[in-house]
Amino acid sequence: MAHVLGQNQYGKAETRVVRIYRDSTRHEIKDLNVSVALSGDLDDVHLTGSNANCLPTDTTKNTVYAFAKEHGIESAEAFGIHLARHFVDNNEPIHRARIRIEEYTWDRIRTPDSSARFIGSEEVGHSFVRNGGEIRTAQITYDGSRFEVITGLKELTVMNSTNSEFWGYIKDKYTTLKEAYDRILATQVTARWAHSWSGEETQPNWERSYTHVRRHLLEAFAETYSYSLQQTLHAMGSRVLNNRAEIDEVRLELPNKHHFLVDLEPFGLKNNNEVYFAADRPYGLIEGTVHREGVVPVIPVA
Amino acid sequence: MAHVLGQNQYGKAETRVVRIYRDSTRHEIKDLNVSVALSGDLDDVHLTGSNANCLPTDTTKNTVYAFAKEHGIESAEAFGIHLARHFVDNNEPIHRARIRIEEYTWDRIRTPDSSARFIGSEEVGHSFVRNGGEIRTAQITYDGSRFEVITGLKELTVMNSTNSEFWGYIKDKYTTLKEAYDRILATQVTARWAHSWSGEETQPNWERSYTHVRRHLLEAFAETYSYSLQQTLHAMGSRVLNNRAEIDEVRLELPNKHHFLVDLEPFGLKNNNEVYFAADRPYGLIEGTVHREGVVPVIPVA
Amino acid sequence: MAHVLGQNQYGKAETRVVRIYRDSTRHEIKDLNVSVALSGDLDDVHLTGSNANCLPTDTTKNTVYAFAKEHGIESAEAFGIHLARHFVDNNEPIHRARIRIEEYTWDRIRTPDSSARFIGSEEVGHSFVRNGGEIRTAQITYDGSRFEVITGLKELTVMNSTNSEFWGYIKDKYTTLKEAYDRILATQVTARWAHSWSGEETQPNWERSYTHVRRHLLEAFAETYSYSLQQTLHAMGSRVLNNRAEIDEVRLELPNKHHFLVDLEPFGLKNNNEVYFAADRPYGLIEGTVHREGVVPVIPVA
Amino acid sequence: MAHVLGQNQYGKAETRVVRIYRDSTRHEIKDLNVSVALSGDLDDVHLTGSNANCLPTDTTKNTVYAFAKEHGIESAEAFGIHLARHFVDNNEPIHRARIRIEEYTWDRIRTPDSSARFIGSEEVGHSFVRNGGEIRTAQITYDGSRFEVITGLKELTVMNSTNSEFWGYIKDKYTTLKEAYDRILATQVTARWAHSWSGEETQPNWERSYTHVRRHLLEAFAETYSYSLQQTLHAMGSRVLNNRAEIDEVRLELPNKHHFLVDLEPFGLKNNNEVYFAADRPYGLIEGTVHREGVVPVIPVA
Structure with a gap:
């Protein structure tokens, strides 16, 4: 052939x-x-x-x-x-x-x-x-x-020490995870966002646009009461689209940097959501795109 | 919106x-x-x-x-x-x-x-x-x-200490590179190849297929007298397709791990292609796909 | 034996x-x-x-x-x-x-x-x-x-874009370096400092001590008109000892993160200390200890 | 001061x-x-x-x-x-x-x-x-x-899938570890060894010496029935000294690359020492020197 x-x-x-x-x-x-x-x-x-x-x-x-x-x-x-x-x-x-x-x-x-x-x-x-x-x-x-411009950031590590829950999920024969009603939510944000500008005469103010998008991502992370990292992801992407007209599409990759509660009972101690083991691997990895209706997404999946 | x-x-x-x-x-x-x-x-x-x-x-x-x-x-x-x-x-x-x-x-x-x-x-x-x-x-x-199976390898570092030239390229006002008629060609191979199998009853022998594809990649690298890393890339991909009927597509990412000849003249020494500086960054990066005619490529661009 | x-x-x-x-x-x-x-x-x-x-x-x-x-x-x-x-x-x-x-x-x-x-x-x-x-x-x-407490920091990257010279050094048959009268000085600071406290009842205020030592290191780096990275190293260590009575010894490891001026003349451009290539390897590595007289240094050489 | x-x-x-x-x-x-x-x-x-x-x-x-x-x-x-x-x-x-x-x-x-x-x-x-x-x-x-020559190797990862036990250790109020009578023992060897040669006219055959020391390290790892990684470390160092007269001192750093047995009981499965989780951090780190009597060790502690 x-x-x-x-x-x-x-x-x-x-x-x-x-x-x-x-x-x-x-x-x-x-x-x-x-x-x-x-x-x-x-x-x-x-x-x-x-x-x-x-x-x-x-x-x-x-x-x-x-x-x-x-x-x-x-x-x-x-x-x-x-x-x-x-x-x-x-x-x-x-x-x-x-x-x-x-x-x-x-x-x-x-x-x-x-x-x-x-x-x-x-x-x-x-x-x-x-x-x-x-x-x-x-x-x-x-x-x-035509130009296509995708701006982004990576290695931005954030944590909420409360206001995160995770429960009500599918339970199958391989499920051992306990439901959580107050957990740490930490992630290292990789974000990319596509601009609507495609080469017309005047370029956007790239520096100002970046500053504002970054701020919206952080604020949305901090202000979202979260039932899953997916929900936080969607809130972050939506916040950007709702506030920045020059952006058509946002894609986020959010590794769930697990902080596991340490079992202190063998030592006669009670762990009131105070002492955590920060794990390396494995980690949940949540990825998703939010884009304006009618726009064809351009940011590739990693 | x-x-x-x-x-x-x-x-x-x-x-x-x-x-x-x-x-x-x-x-x-x-x-x-x-x-x-x-x-x-x-x-x-x-x-x-x-x-x-x-x-x-x-x-x-x-x-x-x-x-x-x-x-x-x-x-x-x-x-x-x-x-x-x-x-x-x-x-x-x-x-x-x-x-x-x-x-x-x-x-x-x-x-x-x-x-x-x-x-x-x-x-x-x-x-x-x-x-x-x-x-x-x-x-x-x-x-x-349907199943789609892409096998590959990465971090396979190879070098030819001769049989590589590079000349006859475009010269514009920003070109300072000297033509080379005997250079080192070194790269760290990332390769992925797609199998034609998509879920029919009998699976290929994955282990044997891997062993053979890897061997063909190495042999093609060693045996190709090279006028560019692109040409070597094509030779490697073609070799696999010519020899392994179960493979439909090969994609290679070949960073040119530059070995620069050190100028020893200031020390009264002649460098007869003997002493090289192995550079880290920047590096040329050559990527390409070779696929069977009529087959729609499935391996994504990195 | x-x-x-x-x-x-x-x-x-x-x-x-x-x-x-x-x-x-x-x-x-x-x-x-x-x-x-x-x-x-x-x-x-x-x-x-x-x-x-x-x-x-x-x-x-x-x-x-x-x-x-x-x-x-x-x-x-x-x-x-x-x-x-x-x-x-x-x-x-x-x-x-x-x-x-x-x-x-x-x-x-x-x-x-x-x-x-x-x-x-x-x-x-x-x-x-x-x-x-x-x-x-x-x-x-x-x-x-007895306790021995050594505090430190690492991966603190700093740069002076002027106020750095390097000349008057030994020239032997392997020297090709040109003297520099206005160069970039950049380094990634690893610093360790030993406290005089060795277990007496009251511990120092570790957090406040850290904040001040770090500030003195940065200020000394910024304010030193430098004739060598060694001289900057000594100024940084001395500044800490001169200002913080609780510290007996400072050791610094300062890789010279070279920023090489790019030769733009082939393109008909003059580089007025504006465009640099940030190199990875090799790099100069300058290490040294400054300690109080009469004190036996305890910080090991890396 | x-x-x-x-x-x-x-x-x-x-x-x-x-x-x-x-x-x-x-x-x-x-x-x-x-x-x-x-x-x-x-x-x-x-x-x-x-x-x-x-x-x-x-x-x-x-x-x-x-x-x-x-x-x-x-x-x-x-x-x-x-x-x-x-x-x-x-x-x-x-x-x-x-x-x-x-x-x-x-x-x-x-x-x-x-x-x-x-x-x-x-x-x-x-x-x-x-x-x-x-x-x-x-x-x-x-x-x-005088010359001091220390040869070594690093990033040599080895594993014994049996012939390793660990029990009979101190139990205090913070001990939860269960005794193990058949565990995986895996480590990434960093070894350094000092030569007795200090500048006399004839240098040893460095290449041959290296080949033999490396072989003795691997063989001692493979052949030692182990009750602790410390014991394996000692066996590796001793083997070199017993076989290579040109070496006076061996220092080893052996991170215990933990392979934890996965608990498969929740899924109705029995894990007969077959399925392991390879952990990243934390890890046990075992370090030690073996040297000839009367020789002053020269290899520094990391």
Whole structure:
């Protein structure tokens, strides 16, 4: 039976670029990890050994660095849009570019005395501490006519120490789980959300949009009295769609980071929901999409 | 604008089960990491807080352990087929099950003397050393009528110390890469291949199929004189399809684990392709599918 | 030649305990990873197979959980002191206990509306987000008469985007490094500091001490105009000793997280200290101790 | 109170060097990760900002690459001895060098047909697959007069599926562990052993020594009927000392990779030591040294 070349793509993954803005003594940082994937008219590269249509991955890396200087990095999304448009519009064999970006954020170090150059009362203009919490993500895809922008975050770990129950589920012959009427609910949020913008002239304010979506996710997690992690997931996604008109679709992956009550009775102690064992594996994994009616979801299942 | 619940799934991820067979003094081990994802009639779970249709993830974990005893673990694929069928056929609200399995393999420890219980001349019947190389993977999906089985491997690192060139590519204003006529080609293979079997009575011999596909991948890597990693990828995928009738589609993800020649001229030394710096990031990432004509590819893009 | 049993120790590593305080609707969390290592009269355990002197590691794990209830977790240090004293004072064969603790911190989620139970204006009393930055560490050792307490932190990543130079170093035949008069200085701080307290009746205020030491480390990093990472290291250690009388010794491990200026000249661009490649490996690693005169250092070299 | 600079060291960590030997069509590979730590007359570097005594870490990296060409890499130990001697003997301010090396091994890919260049019947001369199992380690320290060489391995995971018991231990009020008369014993071996060689003219055959020590460790693990992991540890260390005259001291770190029997009774099934849950954390951690009488141990406690 004959066989054919199917979907294929290539590019440089994980180019780590740090851009410093030194326009004043109050420096600014953008710290990104950029992965490029290109596809198009690449059959010969696979089949004949001709690389005539191949833009080297090394060149895509160089382009990331050059664009950090030429265009600056206003936001991960805007930077990715520049890159995606460049690769497709300037290389005839390249028909589609997908740029994935991780962004790491830094906070300013503050000091109480006057031995460093200050901005306002306390900040040191050139000293930063890495915000070790969640990582911001962006994926920009461009096929020569339309952009698709998916923003997200990952490794955001949250916990409710009450207001979570789980009961009334199916019981079969393999069920041993006891119903819970006051449990800890903890998860490490991976969220992705798709923007309705597809390349029209004015781009959204990506930074402001991110700040608000993140806030809505956190607030919905905190304010939902939960009967399942699925219900919390739906509340988080809905909250975003209800509040942010620029977003069409939200997908969440929520591992249930189990906190098991330790049995202290053998030691003559009563555990009033106070002492927990934080388990690693296995863990429940809850995934789901909420999207506007009539919109075709674009965020792929992991 | 109204919004709706889209694709969703849930289950227990990373249940670590080890099954020992003690039928003789020559023990056998199966060591798996099993992840279950279920979907179906789960709107109420997300929307109303009712868990009446929810089979707890804890139960899916228990089922993994119970099935390891009841059915044994003949192969990752056969074990996943048992599980997927069980969840869909025995729970009316569950319409689809996807089982993902990682398998870790163990080799036997051999000893030269007679102080342990031997099998044949040298092996100790109950002592094993973990084969730290590649991890075997399997994904079984069942929707109540059809199975889809995707076998694979990951973390298989290979290198050719010659027989690799790269030249004749596009040069644009951001290109600085020098053409190479004898370079190291190293990659860490992630491969997945789809079986044509979809649930007919007799299952393939999964273990034998795996052994042969793995061998063809390695041989194709070793024997291909390469003008690009893309070309090597295609050779590897084609080799499998040409030799294994039970496979319809192969997808490969090949990070180019760059080995850069170190410039020794400042030290008065000539580097005749002898001393390399093994780089971490960034790396080229080459991905592609080869499939039989007329077959609709099922392996998702990562 | 005869041989003997030398230094040995055992215990349960990485017991993950989470303690919730629910005394009001404003819950409090302590989240620890506790590792116990015991030594003493354990020759028979190694040599004869008798476990008569062996307190099982499983029991040391249970003790961690029970003590979280019985004594609470006021601070990692106070908790470790309770555990170390217990193991040595209550088990005749155990002569020495070393407790190592990692502490993960959580911030409160704040919300703007009134749908959750508030404390003051904004905080939700039971909702937390994990502070993903540095990990706090503590090591408590007790030999039946004296305590040794070493507090620390790790994974605290900091950067100065200016005020760092490096020049005037040894040049030998293998030197190619160019002198730098304005470079980025970035590092991931691992710090450990020893307290003078050794078991007298009143324990220091461990939480306040930690807060201040951490602040001095950050301020010294930000305020030091640096001619080498060694000089910055010394400034950080000295600042702590100059300001915190309860600390006798500070040891720092500072990997130089290199940020290399990207050469943009091939693209007709000038890089005015704006675009950097953040490298993974190799990295400079600078380690050193600063201690009070006359004090014998106790913090081991990694 | 005055304070002083204590122990300090610096150097380039994790230089990844791959050396290919192409003397015939049967290539040879040495793949190392080299970390250099230097100490000496470095007070000024820390205190005054003068780098006159500082050999840059970048130069130590260059030296690793240059020596890979100039001296080749016969073994990790011989290569580290070259480096340590060079840094101390050629830089007056450097009084001590410690070289740590990880070595990754590669196996040859074999193929059944004749399309590649063969050596003997089956091996491809230039194609390799990374042996993903244990990592070989070496640490060489030199102070200008004496060498100290510590060889080792890590990430070697082994399991006995029987011949392990654990009972007769201390029972206190926190003990819930049940005695075990037939359990799985699994561990991930970290071993280090010190050679008696300290710089005399002829070096041992490092490669052969390693092969034999590794074999004795595995055989002792397999052949020991175990009443505790401590007892197994002692048997492993003793076996090496009894068989290898060039070794003076062995230190082992053996995490007890717990395999807990799953309770299948709720499902009406009997678990005859067949189905186990492989746990991640917490784990017992057993550490100990065995050394020749009269020898002062040099391997530090982790």
